[in-house]
Amino acid sequence: MTNRRIRVFLVDDHGLFRSGVRTELGNEFDVVGDAEDVPSAIEGILETRPDVVLLDVHLPAGGGAAVVLAVREKAPEVRFLALSVSDAPADVIEVIRAGARGYVTKTIAPADLANAIGRVHEGDTFFSSRLAGFVLDAFAGVAPQLDPEMDQLTAREREVLRHIARGYAYKEVARALHISVKTVETHVSAVLRKLQLSNRYELTRWAEDRRLV
């Protein structure tokens, strides 16, 4: 990147977490704003036009997905990185399907979070091992094929995801599979696309399944 610092916006309903992340990221990024619920997040993001939004999956009234969907129309250039403490795959998949380009858990180390923000800002993806696991689960099994292009992962995509699920960083996946990091990124982007466009029964059902209080 050029010497302009990446502008980050935080959305999380926990004030403690927001101030913690603000301190952590303050050295490397411009934290241009934060919000604690869906309406103020949409308003703040459209006003400040940040590069990357750190978005909590669980928000009162609509969840993170509502923010992504609302912002996407008016400011498609804003990129989203989802994060949560949650293990509920349905909610995570929902935010990704809405348009977030990556997902990390809140226990992520500060350096890794900075790395993830940078990647998402470049228009790349950031799949944590947990998200890779969720996605493999979602595409697992033989589903009635609606669209073979969209509803099935290729062997190579599956292989890349499995390595990420095993804890490999993109760079390490590239080394293990003897491909370039760019190719790894291409595969993951393709998976992201399928995730967003596929009508696979599991994906929709997942998104509707069991919502937490």
Added chain:
Amino acid sequence: MLTGVAGGIGERLRINPVVVRLAFVVLTLGAGAGAFLYLVALLLSGRPDPEARAARPRTGALQAFAVGLVVLGLLLLLRDAGLWLGDGFVWPAALAVLGSAVIWTRGDEGERSRAGRVLGRLPLRIPGTVARRAGGVRLATGALLVLAGAAAFLFQNRRLDLLTNAPLAVAAAVLGLGVILAPWMWRQARQLADERRERIRSEERADMAAHLHDSVLQTLSLMQRTSDPREMSRLARGQERELRTWLYGGTRSTDPSSLSTAIDAAAADVERAHAVKVEVVVVGDRPVDDALQALVHATREAMINAARHSGAREISVYVEVEPGSVGAFVRDEGTGFVRGEIGPDRRGIADSIEGRMARFGGVAVIESAPGRGTEVQLRVPAATTR
């Protein structure tokens, strides 16, 4: 009462919703015009704003009278337009329906107590709206209206001759009684369901409180007593894992005999004992048989090795259930090692990992190099009995 349409209209017009409901019911007789209007209103209405739920407007006799006139006018209009089922049917039916609606649309608790007070003080004054009647008066009024409707129907059709047409009269009476009693029975059933729901909710709350008390509060108090940051984060991680399982357990099998639960438990043990973070990802699930039990043990052994020797602070565990086999991967980014340099006295790898896998027809591959971390890859064949 059903969809809030009448309530919404009442709120907007500052008229008691009960009156609006009655108007809809009566209008339905005009060849279904009321039901049609209700549906239109339902489609046009937006979501109610919960905060806008102001106190119910008090409706004076005059307003109720006005609504009554409007309804009457609309009925006459429908009659002129030919949307009519005949005088002999509609007027008595309107009376009867009005009666049953009076019984059906019971006011809320506040209304009733207010009505009770008003009636107690002024027993003779009959306010204009039926909404403020106490239960007994409401029932009596409704019943009277229903009976009057039934009688009028019979009379209009010149069949009041009870002797010649007794069965019809009995049927009308039974129908009238049914109309009077049905709402009461329906309300009883609904009340029962409400109570049951409330009981379930309070049980859930108690369950949650007990859980928070037993685990979360205990851990928090323990954390306040330690000054060792490693111990603190170990406690926090253990509690986090436990709470997560409890909260999100339903999305995944919590069956103690399932593979994912066994792997999670093993990871939790290692976290507790060795103050490392273990990130577990499991794709697919199945019941644990002997071969999978061996896989779980070997995975656990690999986690312990990584925790003890690698120096890494985080261990990644990935387990996948595939059609013909189950694989497990334990990876750290620690110091790594060279196999040949490990003393023969350290039997962990050979016995606990490779030996276990071999006994069940599985394989264990260990990839490691100094400075590059270690990955233990395990795989056992598994019968496809999903």
